[in-house]
Amino acid sequence: APNPTAEEISLGVDWLTKFGYLPPPDPITGQLQTQEELTKAITAMQQFGGLEATGVLDKATLKLMKTPRCSLPDLAEAESRRKR
């Protein structure tokens, strides 16, 4: 599968943060998530959405991210921290 573009990755990170799979970037240090955290978040989203857990932003994952949905997060923040 073709690698996701930079734009797709940033949209993916926004989406994962918005729906509770990634903690928002630390406002104080401005530190961004690590690749490992991103991979785990993508895997969690794929499992929650019933997709194959590849850990990468593949086509099916990007398509599900574009599906109309409810605004509420899928995981409560504490939940996503414990999952991680």
Place this chain on the structure above:
Amino acid sequence: HAQAVTKWNKRNLSWRVRTFPRESHLGHDTVRALMYYALKVWSDITPLNFHEVAGNNADIQIDFSKTDHDDGYPFDGPGGTVAHAFFPGEHHTAGDTHFDDDEYWTFRSSDAHGMDLFAVAVHEFGHAIGLTHISAIESIMRPYYQGPVGDPLKYDLPYEDKVRIWQLYGVRESVSPTAKPEISKTDDHPVLPDLPENRSTVPLRRDVPNRCNTHFDAVAQIRGEAFFFKGKYFWRLTRNKHLVSLQPAQIHRFWRGLPLNLDSVDAVYERTHDHKIVFFKGNRYWVFKDNNVEEGYPRPISDFGLPPGGIDAAFSWAQNDKTYFFKDHLYWCYDDHQHRMDPGYPSEAMLWKGVPSRLDDATRWSDGATYFFKGKEYWKVMDSNLEAEPGYPQSIARDWLVCGDMQADAPEPAESSRTGGRSRQGHHDESRSESEVCSCTS
């Protein structure tokens, strides 16, 4: 999956639709009925009771909002996020439910682009009473929109969702095997409109006006055919002036997108430069491409430079390709190409001599003449001059709508007496035929 940590301590919850979708073809009553049935899905199996209230203190305040609406969860236009709700709690927003007003909300529609309002409402009210998202594919609480869930009157919650809500609130007495069946009077439930796709279930139309002794709200030439509009109905004549059916068709079933609660129109005309059809009612107008309303309508008639109060008549005059609007004694001349009103209007001096004021409508016709309609009579003006032809006015019913002189001359009964579907002289039996209307857009 995560289980919600909050739930309502009280059992009787109030709800209210505070704002409605602004550009949806779903009427207010339909939206309220869908909310009622979406809440009933949950109250049928739990001890929770929902009742609709007025005012701003409902536990579950329902709003249709766009983009940023000051709750930290901005919507994002069509698609993307479509709705959200707040979990139970002490906060004043607890239980509040918001729908994205940029979505195309539908009901019993096969439109792939539409968002089934009932399905999304059931999901959001699950949040409003304490449930979170789960990943189970068949659950209504899955975060992704999965299309319509069928008829609200027959919808049955997936077992996964029943178990989770029973864990929060227990089982409603009437559901438990030992309880007596709960008798709810059917007339307690709001009526959902009948199935738009299934004509055979449309109740017999008792309020059909009698074309032979009535005046018309609007008359227009559209794609070469003549349309006579009266109340919620219209009659259609082919290019060679043959009435398609003695029985009228319902405006809403042909012209898709007019609000269901629209009980009549003021004026209709077809724009010459793009052949779109413009409907006027009060201070609003709709533009149709073929028989589907375009996005973004209704809009205010101030777009044309017309004052509030609506119009009586509108028609495009082939002579100068300008559009004329009429209201009481005044008329305006509008340039559809330049999208602006010609200077010097409104004017009181009627351009066409011998034609009365306070028209019902006017239209051009395929013989090159312009016809002005008022009451049960019409005037003909040839394009080559600006005066009504001698011998006019003539009878609309006799010359356009296949009525005999006796029928056409019968006094127009008061509207109410006609709701019984029978005019005083009992003429309508003769003039009604059971033939249905076949409509084809091209």
